[in-house]
Amino acid sequence: MNVPDHLRYTSDHEWILLDGDTVTVGITDHAQEELTDVVFVELPENGRTCDAGDPVAVVESVKAASDIYIPVAGEIVEGNIDLEADPSLVNTDPYGAGWIFKVRLKDAAAVDALMDASAYKGLIG
Amino acid sequence: MSRSLSRVNNTIHETPLAPLHIELGAKMVPFAGWNMPVQYTSIIDEHTAVREHAGIFDISHMGQFFVEGDGAEAWLNSLLTNNLTKLGLGEGQYSIMLNEQGGVIDDLILYREAEGRIFLVVNASMIDEDFAWMSKYLPEGLDLRNESDQWAAMAVQGPHAAALFAELFPDQSLPPRNGMASWTHEGELLMVCSTGYTGEEGYEFFSSSVNGSAWFQRFIDAGAKPCGLGARDSLRLEVCYPLNGSDLSPSHTPLEAGLGFFCDLEKEGGFVGSEILIHQKRDGLQKRLVALKYTGRGAPPRAHYGVFSKEGEQISELTSGVLSPSLREGIALAYLPLDHAKIGSLVDVDVRGRRFEAKVVKKPFYKKA
Numbered sequence: 001m002n003v004p005d006h007l008r009y010t011s012d013h014e015w016i017l018l019d020g021d022t023v024t025v026g027i028t029d030h031a032q033e034e035l036t037d038v039v040f041v042e043l044p045e046n047g048r049t050c051d052a053g054d055p056v057a058v059v060e061s062v063k064a065a066s067d068i069y070i071p072v073a074g075e076i077v078e079g080n081i082d083l084e085a086d087p088s089l090v091n092t093d094p095y096g097a098g099w100i101f102k103v104r105l106k107d108a109a110a111v112d113a114l115m116d117a118s119a120y121k122g123l124i125g
Numbered sequence: 126m127s128r129s130l131s132r133v134n135n136t137i138h139e140t141p142l143a144p145l146h147i148e149l150g151a152k153m154v155p156f157a158g159w160n161m162p163v164q165y166t167s168i169i170d171e172h173t174a175v176r177e178h179a180g181i182f183d184i185s186h187m188g189q190f191f192v193e194g195d196g197a198e199a200w201l202n203s204l205l206t207n208n209l210t211k212l213g214l215g216e217g218q219y220s221i222m223l224n225e226q227g228g229v230i231d232d233l234i235l236y237r238e239a240e241g242r243i244f245l246v247v248n249a250s251m252i253d254e255d256f257a258w259m260s261k262y263l264p265e266g267l268d269l270r271n272e273s274d275q276w277a278a279m280a281v282q283g284p285h286a287a288a289l290f291a292e293l294f295p296d297q298s299l300p301p302r303n304g305m306a307s308w309t310h311e312g313e314l315l316m317v318c319s320t321g322y323t324g325e326e327g328y329e330f331f332s333s334s335v336n337g338s339a340w341f342q343r344f345i346d347a348g349a350k351p352c353g354l355g356a357r358d359s360l361r362l363e364v365c366y367p368l369n370g371s372d373l374s375p376s377h378t379p380l381e382a383g384l385g386f387f388c389d390l391e392k393e394g395g396f397v398g399s400e401i402l403i404h405q406k407r408d409g410l411q412k413r414l415v416a417l418k419y420t421g422r423g424a425p426p427r428a429h430y431g432v433f434s435k436e437g438e439q440i441s442e443l444t445s446g447v448l449s450p451s452l453r454e455g456i457a458l459a460y461l462p463l464d465h466a467k468i469g470s471l472v473d474v475d476v477r478g479r480r481f482e483a484k485v486v487k488k489p490f491y492k493k494a
Contacts, residue, residue: 040425058424060424060448062448063163063164063168
């Protein structure tokens with residue numbers, strides 16, 4: 001299972017990439033493999049301000065719709081519109097072209113509280 | 126996981142093929158009281174395999190009944206909607222079991238295996254209820270048996286399904302569409318019925334439950350892709366085959382469900398529920414189960430999502446829905462009031478507060494080219 005070392009993770013199987021005061025969020029390789037066949041992604045509205053843990057996006061497979069939670073408090077600044085045309089990017093490139101949304105952090109230190117790669121590897125066994 | 130589930134809830138059953146599914150990497154989910162494979166690799170891949178090559182589904186959870194004795198045909202004819210007297214030996218038909226109010230208890234396929242010997246295949250969740258209901262009406266002198274535990278059942282479906290059968294059984298020919306055949310193979314009684322739930326050519330194959338896994342594996346070795354209930358659901362919905370418990374229910378008649386073709390209202394002596402259907406046909410239907418297709422891109426439609434008129438009033442909810450793997454469009458079924466049920470009528474489907482426009486279209490959504 002691919003769990004890149006430079007990312008942070010949540011127990012909801014999201015990955016977080018920190019870049020200055022902004023983070024990029026997607027779902028992990030493990031999560032996309034569990035979901036299989038992503039056929040639709042509902043992106044959050046830009047400008048929306050959220051608390052950590054709010055459901056902001058939905059990833060849908062043929063069989064089920066799964067909420068995606070914002071892992072840290074902040075403002076949604078961008079959704080990955082490429083996913084509207086090709087939702088399967090979440091399956092084929094979960095850590096790259098399959099990213100889902102970007103958040104401007106309310107508090108940059110919040111990222112430090114998230115799991116690192118070794119802790120996440122422990123979680124998914 | 127299945128084992129711990131059985132401990133806490135003894136109503137979860139397993140088919141004799143469950144250990145094989147797990148070995149094949151299936152994702153198992155509870156369905157209709159059974160722990161079943163929902164998918165092995167990907168619903169879309171499995172769906173496509175059935176449309177283009179051949180797939181195999183474990184359907185051992187479904188029920189197998191036999192009715193035997195002089196007059197078995199006449200008795201079932203008075204119970205079920207379709208006309209059994211049309212059937213020659215070895216022929217089968219789709220039929221429906223109604224309650225006294227004309228609502229659907231179950232839909233099933235029956236085969237006239239021999240004179241006075243009828244084989245019925247019923248839905249998994251309805252085995253006990255169907256058996257109790259039939260027993261209630263059973264006359265003296267007829268034998269009704271539930272043999273569901275003794276049979277393993279698998280559906281082999283797709284354009285290559287017949288070739289796989291010929292490879293496994295070079296001396297046995299497949300019956301014509303809706304027909305059945307039984308024969309003894311190395312001492313084991315086998316049955317095959319040319320039917321299915323996918324809109325493809327194919328058959329349902331029955332063996333003793335102990336040999337089910339070996340047969341399933343043989344079909345896979347011959348080239349069938351193991352497919353789960355996820356693909357079974359998307360395949361059947363593309364061809365508008367109803368699912369009992371979702372699209373069919375005791376609160377809707379088969380006429381409302383668009384299954385009038387399978388209800389012989391002229392049948393001598395009628396059948397349970399027939400008077401209600403005759404009245405309904407005379408007075409006109411109030412609602413119909415229609416096929417809805419998104420007019421644009423949208424979030425996948427699913428059962429229970431609200432259906433709204435263009436004026437914004439809720440008029441129904443979806444009974445089934447999926448983003449069609451073959452068509453790449455949102456497709457769904459819903460009972461709509463008659464004034465919204467015409468081909469070309471526009472409605473909106475509510476998905477988490479967002480509205481997606483859908484149009485009433487002709488059934489089925491998908492037709493073989």
